[in-house]
Amino acid sequence: MGKGDKKTRRGKISNNSYGARRPRKIKRRPTVEEKIKINKKK
Numbered sequence: 001m002g003k004g005d006k007k008t009r010r011g012k013i014s015n016n017s018y019g020a021r022r023p024r025k026i027k028r029r030p031t032v033e034e035k036i037k038i039n040k041k042k
Contacts (some may be wrong), residue, residue, distance in 0.1 A: 005011040012022035030038075 001008060003010055003014040006015055006017070007021065009021045012019055018024050
């Protein structure tokens, strides 16, 4: 239950790996409303 435990978040960080406990940052797609606002500004 620490840095050596590959199943915990702390273990994932120390092991430089990702998984269910430590997901990668998801790139959020811009919504339709945001796209319309961007197009109107131009």
